[in-house]
Amino acid sequence: MLIDSHCHLVHKNYEIPLEQILSEARENDVNKFITIGTSIKENVIAMQTAEKIRDVYCSIGIYPHEDKKITIKELRNSLKENLKRSSKIVAIGECGIDISNWENGRKIEDQIELFEMQIDLAKENNLPIIIHNRNGDKEVLKLLEKHSSFDLRGVIHCFDSTWEFAQKVLNLGFYVSFSNLITYPRKDDVLEVVKNIPMNRFLVETDAPYLPPQSLRGKKNYPKYVRIVTEKVAQVKQKTFEEVSKASYENTCKLFSIL
Numbered sequence: 001m002l003i004d005s006h007c008h009l010v011h012k013n014y015e016i017p018l019e020q021i022l023s024e025a026r027e028n029d030v031n032k033f034i035t036i037g038t039s040i041k042e043n044v045i046a047m048q049t050a051e052k053i054r055d056v057y058c059s060i061g062i063y064p065h066e067d068k069k070i071t072i073k074e075l076r077n078s079l080k081e082n083l084k085r086s087s088k089i090v091a092i093g094e095c096g097i098d099i100s101n102w103e104n105g106r107k108i109e110d111q112i113e114l115f116e117m118q119i120d121l122a123k124e125n126n127l128p129i130i131i132h133n134r135n136g137d138k139e140v141l142k143l144l145e146k147h148s149s150f151d152l153r154g155v156i157h158c159f160d161s162t163w164e165f166a167q168k169v170l171n172l173g174f175y176v177s178f179s180n181l182i183t184y185p186r187k188d189d190v191l192e193v194v195k196n197i198p199m200n201r202f203l204v205e206t207d208a209p210y211l212p213p214q215s216l217r218g219k220k221n222y223p224k225y226v227r228i229v230t231e232k233v234a235q236v237k238q239k240t241f242e243e244v245s246k247a248s249y250e251n252t253c254k255l256f257s258i259l
Ligand SMILES: [Zn+2]
Pocket: 006, 007, 008, 036, 094, 207
C-alpha cells in the first residue's frame, strides 16, 4: 500500500483522464492521494476532487508566486472560507520560499509575509503545513525556528538539500518528503539524506505531473510512479520495498491525520 503524499491530480498537462490516472495508480498499489492546492483557483479544484473521490485528500495554499495581484488579507480570507467548506483538507500548502528566476514573481519580503500568513493559519486550525523550498534553506529555517512549537508540524516537500539542513528541520519536528528527484544524476546531497534519515521521518511523493523519474525524463509524471521513488529509497537505505512502503504510509497517515 502506497500513498502519493503530494501530487496535482487535476492539471492541464496530463494526457489521460483522471479516472485512468487513478486506476493505473491503484494497479501499482498506490491507493491514497493528497492533491495539492497552489492558488485560489487550484484550491477549489483540489477540494472538489477530494470531495468526489474517497481516497483523495487535499491541501489548500498559495504557492510563493501565485495570485500576486491579490492582497495577503484577501488570500487569508479565501483560505479560511475554504476550510469551512471541506472536511477533506488535511494540510495548508504548498507554501514557502522560491528563489528562482520566476517571471514577475513575488519579492522575497512578500514571499515571507505570505508564508507566515499560512503558517499562522495552519497553527490556528491545527493542520500541518506543506513547504515548498527552492533555494530558500536560510529563509525557511529562520521562519520555522521562529514559529516552531508543538502546534506547528509539517513536511518539506520534494526535498532537495543537504543532510545538514535536513537535520535542522528534523530537530524542529518536521518531516522530509522524497520525490523522483532522487533518481536523477548528481543528487549526492539528497541521497545522503535518504541514507541517514530515520525510518519514521520521511514521506514519498511524485509532485505529478512534474518531475518524472529519470527513466522517463521528458514525459509526464503520474502518481503511479511513487513506486519508483519507494524502490530508490529502499535501495539507498538497504531496506526492503515493503519496509519502506509501510514506513512512508504510516508516516504520511500520522502527519496528515488520515485514518
Ligand atoms: Zn507541488
